Every structure is written in structure tokens, then in C-alpha cells.
Amino acid sequence: MTQMMKAAVFVEPGRIVLDDKPIPAVGPNDALIRVTTTTICGTDIHILKGEYPVEKGLTIGHEPVGVIEKLGANVLGYEEGQRVIAGAICPSGYSHACLDGLHSQDGGSCRHGIKALGGWRFGNTIDGAQAEFLLVPDAMANLALIPDGLSDEQVLMCPDIMSTGFAGAESGNIKIGDTVAVFAQGPIGLCATAGAKLRGATTIITVETVKARMEMSRRLGADFVIDYHKADPVAEIMRITQGRGVDVAIEALGLQSTFENGLRSLKPGGTLSSLGVYANDLTIPLDAFHAGLGDNKIITSLCPGGKERMRRLMNVVAAERIDLKPLITHRYALDRIEDAYELFANQRDGVLKVAISPF
């Protein structure tokens, strides 16, 4: 007899509801995780609004913290009962992309064509983490043990926003002494700010207008915070850098304005590191691109996943190099996830991230 569980399911644009679904069967290379904490991502809101298409009936969510409930027959090196996380992106390990070092772009399990989806599977091409149980494919590549002494909430940001935000700093190849601008200080942008500081940036300029986010930005490493309702960000960045421009600009929202302002802030030879999920075509203004003569780079990064990335990120937390718990502004039981979506989608009540627990 199939056992049932609660899961947050995409029904149609505008509707994600809590529903009953069977607890998944465990294949030979899978692991079944009992979810203890999860959260909602901005991308889930894109799904909710129908801006990013997924199949009807899919369980949403890609940020799991949990306990191993059951291991597939071939899964060695783990034990049931261990506390684990898995990254939002689940590389198989065996695809051509993985063997080429491009683990995020593992296309092994894509249904919608080789190019569009990268290795993002949870809540995208397979059932996700906003449920009582989560099936983790290619478990030996993806399960990362939580170090003793770290709480669920301390590691809740590792699967996605910490990994993504840090990737913004890493793809920009930030060097000690760099000047970095981060456009937008939502959860991802805040992690990019923290990542820029961790990589040795010494002048970090962030752009935001929401007061609570501006404060959090300073706390996580910003040296200058520009309120874009009060000053032109590019002009202000040029003033702060005495006309030099920034070594690296990180785009963390997914809009033309943040993309374009990022480009315009760059020094000759500078890099725009883009993290946002865009919903529209982008324009590169000729002058902002120096007609193609500026030795500039535009680099997009999908959230790096896999157990080694997760191990490293949890080390950063364990070593107290960063504390992202303050980003968790609200907590909900899984039963009330629809309320959590309503709050998060409307950015009410100063919400940054919500913690969801299935009990």
C-alpha cells in the first residue's frame, strides 16, 4: 500500500497548493530524504506566476534540509538517519558536462531539450523539496552530511542562495583589493555581497532601496550602500571610485536596469557577473559596451550544486565566516505553506527568507 505525504504542488499559474502525493519509491541510485526544513525561492515565485513553466502536478522547491530515510541499493557511504542537505542543482556526475567540469549544466535528465535547463531538477523536472519527503537522484553525488553542531537554519541557505550568491563573486574572479558593485540586495544579492567580501573585495558598493535590505547589506559586508531612489547608481559608483569604475559588477535581480547599470559601472576590462533569472530580452547599449572594444566579460552563473560544493559552504558556516540566519525572517509549518507563498510573493512584512518545516 502506497504511503502518502503532503507536498506543495503547482496546479496552474497563480496556484501552488498543498496536496497529498505518494511517498516516492526509491531507485537503486536514489536516496529518500525526510525533509526537516526547506524554504521558498524567488524562482518558485516565477513558477507560481507562470513566468517559468513547469508541469502541472509537480512538487515545487529546491532547498532541502533533512534526514536520510531510505537509501537505494547501490548507494554506499551513507547511513539512514544521517542529517543531510542536497544542492538545488543535482549533477549526475556521469554526464559529458560533469566530466568536463561543468557540473551545473548536466543535461542528463532534461526533458525540454539539451540546452535550456542545466542540471536543475528539484521542483523543475522532478518533484521538489516543499514536501514531507524528497527523492534525491544520483545520491552519491548529491548528499552532503551536515557537520555536527550546525542547525537546520544555519545550513538552509547552502543549497541555493548562498551557492548562487557566492558564485557571483567567484565567476567575477574577484581579487584581493577589488572594487565590486552588487545590484539588488535581495537574498541572492546579499549572499553575493557576503561572497565578494569573502573573496577579498575591499570596496563593496551595493544598490538597493528597501531599508531592511540596505541594513542587512552593510552587515554582510557593504562599504557603501546606494539607495537608487535617491541617487543615480552609476553616477554614484563613478563618484566613489573616482571615475575608475568597478572591477566586477554583480547583477542579482534579472532586470534590464540592473544588467545595464552593471555594465555601465565597469572599468575597462571589468566583468559583469550575472545571477538574475531574466524574463525578457536584454539590450546591451552600444556605449555601455564600448562598441565591443572594452575587453569586458559578461558571465552568467547557475547555482553550483553537488555534495562537495555543499560541504564547502557548510564549512564556511561552521567556521563562522558568515552568518545567514538573520535572513530567515519568518517561519511556517508546511501546512501553512500557501500563506508563506502569499507573504513571499508579495514581499510583505520585510520578508527575506521563510523557513518551512513539515511538522
Add this chain to the structure above:
Amino acid sequence: MTQMMKAAVFVEPGRIVLDDKPIPAVGPNDALIRVTTTTICGTDIHILKGEYPVEKGLTIGHEPVGVIEKLGANVLGYEEGQRVIAGAICPSGYSHACLDGLHSQDGGSCRHGIKALGGWRFGNTIDGAQAEFLLVPDAMANLALIPDGLSDEQVLMCPDIMSTGFAGAESGNIKIGDTVAVFAQGPIGLCATAGAKLRGATTIITVETVKARMEMSRRLGADFVIDYHKADPVAEIMRITQGRGVDVAIEALGLQSTFENGLRSLKPGGTLSSLGVYANDLTIPLDAFHAGLGDNKIITSLCPGGKERMRRLMNVVAAERIDLKPLITHRYALDRIEDAYELFANQRDGVLKVAISPF
């Protein structure tokens, strides 16, 4: 009494004429070169048409081959009479950009603002090479001795198109076994094709429609040449790569179509290496950019200059790894440079590059 020389001078949009100008005075860190061979670049045509603005009265040209006529008081390590070239881009060596390894973006001598121009000075911010004599600034950083046994025509492509074209392959970080597409096979694109082969690309696909260029493309390394009037280049590239896409696409023209087709040809995680000088804003289509989730890179490269780059490129020629002499389809005396511009601007008579000699 000031001695005079012949020089090709920008008068106004549509008019570059041969005129008399004084032979320049030699400052302490300069060298005066007697030009023996030079050429016309596509960028010069942008200047001619008024699409790229320079000051009236400026001598055009940035591809010099010549003989040292006179050395400034501080210039050590050279002798008058030596045969030399200098790169199109003349880094000072002492700017912040140079000391950061970004020699092409040396802004030390820019007049038009720190960001727009990079280190391109000849025929842009100072008098250029289409003249009897050329003043080379920061001579110790820029004069490169021509190895014995190499003719002017053998090294004529080193200052610009060979350096630029190779940079397309280098910025794309082509690896052994890569599949590479090059969009447009004019002089720069042909050099990019040769550069891709030199870096170890094994499937090189080029896109062009002019017959002579398609043939030259095969000769310089293309494994597949797509005539874009006969087939959709992206579809054809996907067919050749069995849906994989290319590791690196090189844009070598400066149009929306080549830029966009380059993006659309990329594998997930692939790099678009852009060489073209654009004249308009660019659009990044959302789907071609995978909504920002594709781990893609867009990298623009300005022609690397400086004496070490020139030394390396002349080594490539001396070692017979490449033969670019066939690109020289026409030869003119400096007296007839206006005819050469007319031919080159209108792409008549199968012209690829013209060699111009002041005698």
C-alpha cells in the same frame, strides 16, 4: 626647417585624403619609424564613413611595418636602421591597467575619457601609420624587432588582424578537442579561424557567403564552411554537432545577427568571444541566453599589443605555423592610397587586405 611627409588624413566623413604634414618631432621616450609597409583596416572604413569619430586632420592607420629612423633620448636597447613593427594598440607599460595585466585597456593617453578607448592610439588619438613616417610613443614597450628572413608582407598582419583574430581564440579559452564556430570570414575572422586551429580546436565551423573567403577559410583551418545564404547557420551548426552546440563561438563582424547566432550556437556553459566593432545597440534574446541560467560567457577582446605580443606573433610566422600572405590581395603605393580606400571600402575585386608602401 620642418621637413614634410605624405600622410593619409581624415578630413570629414567620406573623405580621407593624402596630404602633406610635418615629420613629427621625437620626444625622449618616442621612436620615429620610417614606414615601409602598412595596410587599411575595417576600422579605418568605420572612420572614413564617420561611424567611428576621430579628429579632423588625424593621420589614419594602425598597422605599421618600418625601419627605426630616430630614437628618443631615453630609448635604450634599439638602434637606428633596425626593422620593426609596433602593435595597433600601444600600451604605455606604466599605467594602472598595464600594471594590472590589462595592457590593451591602458587609458594613460586617452583624451576622450578613461573608459571609451582602451590603449588604441595610432590613427585614433594620435597620428597613425598611413604615412611616410610614424611616431611610436613609449617606444621601449612597443617596438618589436622583425626576425631575420621575414619580409614586410609576412609580418604585416601582426600589428592588428592576427593579434585580434588570435585573441578571439584565446579569450574563448579554446581547449584541445573543442568545437568552435567563427561567424564571418573577413580578415579578422580568418585569423580567428587560424587561431582556433592553433589552439587545438578540432571541429572548426565557419560562416560566410563570399566564395573567396570561404575558400581561404578552409585553407586556414575550417573543417566545415557554412554559406549563410544557403543554410541557417545555427541549425546547420546544431546538425554538425549533433545538437551539442559549440564550446566557443567567435563573432568577427560586429552585427546583431552574428552576435545572436553566436549565442544561439553555444553549448550550455559555452563562451561567445566577440571581436567585432559594433555600431548599434545589441539585443540578447531571452531564449538564446537561457534566461541567464546557462553558465555562458560573453567576452570582448581588443587587439593585444606591445612588443612581447608582436614577438610571439612573428614567431608564429617564422615557425611556419601559419601563412597569412595570401590575405594580401592588392598592393598600392602610398600615393594611390585613396584608390586603395575606394577598393577596400567597397569590397571590390575580392579584396581581403591591401599592402601600402610609401615608395
Add this chain to the structure above:
Amino acid sequence: MTQMMKAAVFVEPGRIVLDDKPIPAVGPNDALIRVTTTTICGTDIHILKGEYPVEKGLTIGHEPVGVIEKLGANVLGYEEGQRVIAGAICPSGYSHACLDGLHSQDGGSCRHGIKALGGWRFGNTIDGAQAEFLLVPDAMANLALIPDGLSDEQVLMCPDIMSTGFAGAESGNIKIGDTVAVFAQGPIGLCATAGAKLRGATTIITVETVKARMEMSRRLGADFVIDYHKADPVAEIMRITQGRGVDVAIEALGLQSTFENGLRSLKPGGTLSSLGVYANDLTIPLDAFHAGLGDNKIITSLCPGGKERMRRLMNVVAAERIDLKPLITHRYALDRIEDAYELFANQRDGVLKVAISPF
């Protein structure tokens, strides 16, 4: 009833003999390959001589070409009867090292401690390829389909010596226009020479004394071949480079002399890329190391494996960028492998590589 096969087995130092062993059972993630061609590597001679320890009874060999005989239950994307190769190094794909991009140092299956062995399994920690059948672990990460039209002998070098030799050029980060020295022109060194040329080195200097190898060296890309019995290699390299030294030196033998001469040949800031398997401690002479002030790099590379690496290398062959068939100087049936070892161990009869076929 267990079926039996012929296999070359390590008995004790000095003795590798052809013996009967059971055809291996196929686990869920494995593939059984019917070997059609294999070869003997210099490392196998180290094993034969007892210089590199393996367990008694182990089947030797790590360079398989064959046909899929049977696939494990979980192995998708392949069919029985397909022609395949597998690299000498078999990454699991799911280890921490693999997920960090260090596929060669996958320790997942090591028995002798995490540090010593990297991901080399065939003929080292598990039975190898000098047999009628070979069990390939983690088959989805390791089986690479042979493109139509390529013969066994054309791809026989891909699993090890081509991958290793090219890695010497890649780890040295050879750039277009570089000057490169390769010390020793055995099979690996010859592939390093070819790899250096593929990466754009323009002055390639090789060091060898065996006539046939010196000739093959020129054929594969050497511009200068130094006979170390006739001239001091370092002095000769300094003469050729006019005192500059080389950008990259590749060590391809595993001796103090080649290691030290490599170091002494470097320019300031140059890289020694080391491929040899050493049998003794090494000395770094103080002067050759510039007291630690030379900004030098010493980089060792183990043969990169995995199906994507194999795909790329076979592309290099298919694109006719390199022809390594001439390295196959002798052919043997598996029945006569003991003779092949005798020939190869004693470097008789101008042997470079032997092709071994089990029928």
C-alpha cells in the same frame, strides 16, 4: 558455470604471465567489454620489475579498445555491440574529487589510502585490459563510443599516452607563440610534443638520443631535436632561445636528470610540467630554483580519463589533427603477450608501442 578467459597476470616481480581467469560478473553500474585491441605501457614495465607494487594475481593493462559485451542493470545510454574505449583513469563521477573537477584524483575506489593512487584503477587496483574481457566500473562515466570510421589502432593511444602527453601541454598552459622543451621522446613525450604543437607552441625543442624517436619527434612537431649524447641540452636550449629560456618545459621520463634539466631550461616565471612516474626522491638544485624567487611552477599531471576526455581525443584523431598510428611499431596476439613484454621491457627493435589483440 563460470566462463574463463585469457589474461596477463602479475605473478611476482619479473613475471607477468598469460593465465586463465574467470570472465568477471557484471555489477549494476558496470559494463563488460570484449577487448579487441590493447597495448603495454611503460608503467606496466615498472609493475613487471616490481618498482610499482600491485597485488599478485592482478590482470595488468589500462588501455582498452573493445566492444560492449554486457551492460549492468543501471547503465543507460549504451547498447551491447557498440565499439568503445575507456580511459586509463576511471573516475566514478560521484566522489568529492570528481565534484570538485579533480576527476583524475578520484579516490573513491582506492584500497591503499586516499592519497597515493588517484583514480587509476585498471591494472592497478582492479583487473586490467590485457585480457579477453575487461570490467569497466562506473560505466556511464567511462565508456566512450568510437566514431564511425576510426580503427582500433587509430584510437589505441587515447586511453593513456595521448591523454597524458596532451595533459603535459595543457597543465603547462601553453600559449600561442610559446617556446617549449620536451625532455624524452618515448611514447608519452612524443604525445607531449604533438600536444604542444596543438596548443600553439611555435618553438618546440625536444631532447632524445634514440634515432627513430628523434625522427618521430620531428614528424610530430619538434622544431629542434637535441641529441643529449652530443650536446648539453640546457646549454643548447639557452643557445636556441638566445638566453631567454623556455616558457614551458615538459618532463616525460621520470628521472632526476630530465626533471632538473627541465627546471634549468625555464625562463623566469616559466612552468615545469611533469609527466614522468618517478622511482626515486628528487632534488631541486637551489640555483635551478632561483632560491624560490623565480615565480616558477612545477605541475604534475596524471592521465585525464572519463568519457568526455576520450570523446575529445578521438575527435582530434577523426579531424586528422594528429596521426599516432606510426607509434605502433609491433603487433602481437594476446597469446604472445609475454614476448611483447620481453620486447617492450628491453626496448628492442625500435619499439615504440605494441598493439595486442586477443584473437
Add this chain to the structure above:
Amino acid sequence: MTQMMKAAVFVEPGRIVLDDKPIPAVGPNDALIRVTTTTICGTDIHILKGEYPVEKGLTIGHEPVGVIEKLGANVLGYEEGQRVIAGAICPSGYSHACLDGLHSQDGGSCRHGIKALGGWRFGNTIDGAQAEFLLVPDAMANLALIPDGLSDEQVLMCPDIMSTGFAGAESGNIKIGDTVAVFAQGPIGLCATAGAKLRGATTIITVETVKARMEMSRRLGADFVIDYHKADPVAEIMRITQGRGVDVAIEALGLQSTFENGLRSLKPGGTLSSLGVYANDLTIPLDAFHAGLGDNKIITSLCPGGKERMRRLMNVVAAERIDLKPLITHRYALDRIEDAYELFANQRDGVLKVAISPF
């Protein structure tokens, strides 16, 4: 009439004395600096002891803080009276090495052969900074303005030990989440520890035995400090890393023991970043090198110099990312520099760095 100044001069092994020398004449590309603060480096002690040879009569010292006294005729962009520093290594900007991005290995001004010395000139090939006045060659590449608000002592470590120590972290290519071991916590090692933290290392293990240095090590970022008189450093590192080894080991002393322990601490694929100035040949033990199969890197770094590096390092100080003033344990007038040498050479009284002022 030549004006005279005080300078610390190398007389013979064992003797550096304060003497009178003429204030240097200023060439066209030079700047004369009135030194306001300088210091003694461990390398100066090598010179004192005769372990590193320099010419008799040379002024020692390569860590200047001062005020521009006089500018050469060609030096633009500076004014007399500005407070400046110059790096220990003075790249010319125009050498082949500089134009190749290898600024530290500028051999343009070497007297002792192209390979041995890199770009280190002050107190090595030309008169140094332990004097009332210092002549800075290639001033436009080397003079870096001190930002308002920073004291001499705050920037005194930038010219050498901060630049060198950080280079240890940078050459090791430390990534966020890395585990790093630093061998020896003298001034350079302490800066390497700080640099490792700035680059995002999360487990930093240092090895030292002097109490004051162990404490300073913790203060600058060490998570674990091993007293090598109380525990075997390699065994302890393996215990802390649960047998994994470190991603990067930084050698900061110049001894066989620190070099070898660094190698033995590495994970497979790990990097040994070597900063020490060695005085003897080194041995690479076969097992510590995994017979050449470990995908390991050994990278040496000379102190990066030039005005852009200095600008970045002063930014790190200005942004309060690091405070190295506590390293200054003693202060002397230039008149008493012989006492300072005596203290520093004998490592008495807990000395880390001494500040020397000519007034």
C-alpha cells in the same frame, strides 16, 4: 656641490653600517623620495650574513614609505610633496616580462644575468630604502599615492611582506571553503594567513612554535595553530582534516622541513605555494610527491610590486579588512639602525617588524 645623506650600507658579510653617501641625482624617468619610514626584512638578514650576495657599498632595504622630493623631467602625474610608497619589486613596465604580465620577473635592469633576480632592485641591484633618500626608477610605474588618513606605519607592510604573504594565498588559488595550512608564522607567514582568510579559506591551520607569533596567527585568521615542538604538524593536519589533507599549503620560511611538510599535507590535486627564500637544495621525497602522479602543483612567488599592486594593498588597509600595525613591535631612528639589525637578526625581544625613521 653634492649633498650627503645617511644610509645603511653593506660593507662585508656580518657588517651593515650607517654611512654617508651622496644624495642620488635624478634621471628623467626617476623620482627622488625622502624616506619617512622603512623597515628591515628577513632577506636583509640573509644579505647581512652573506647568504645572499650583493655588492659592497650598496644601500640595503626595499620597503620605503616617504614623500616625493624631486621628479625626473619625464615623470608626469605626480607632484613633489605627495606621500608615496613603492613596492619592493620595481617593474619597469616596458620589459618583455612586464608586457607578458610577469611584472615581478622583469629582468630589464638585472646586472647578474637574466634569470636570477627578477625585478627586485632596491637594496639588491640598486641602492635601497634604509637611507634618508631613495631614488625610485621607472617612477610612473612604481610610485603609489598613500590615501588620506593612512599613517606611515599602516602602509609600511605593503611594499613587501603584505604583498608577498598575500601572493602566497593568491598563487595557491585559494577558493571559498578551502582548507589551508601555513608553515611558519614570521611576518611573511602571518601575512599569508591573513591573505588566506581574505580569499575565503575557512579552515586555516598554521604551524609555529614562538608563543607571540602563535597568538598573532590566531588574531590574523588561524583556526588551528600547531606548535611543532609539541605535535607532528603533518599528522596533526591529517587529524584536523580527517585524512583529507589541505587544498593549499603555504611555505613561508625557506627550509627543507617546511617545504617537505607542506607537500606531505596536500590533498591529491593540492597546491604547495612557496614563499620562502631558500639557502640550500631541496629534496622532494618520492612518497610526498606521489611518484609524480598526484596532480600536485608547486608554485613559487616573488613579491608582486608596481603602483597598482600597492594601490590595492593600501585599499585593503583603508577598508579595515586587515590591521598589520601590531606586527610593528619596535621603533628606531635611522641613526640606530645597526641596533635594529642586531635585534632583528637575533630575533630578540619578541620582535616581528621594526619601524625605522630617518629623523
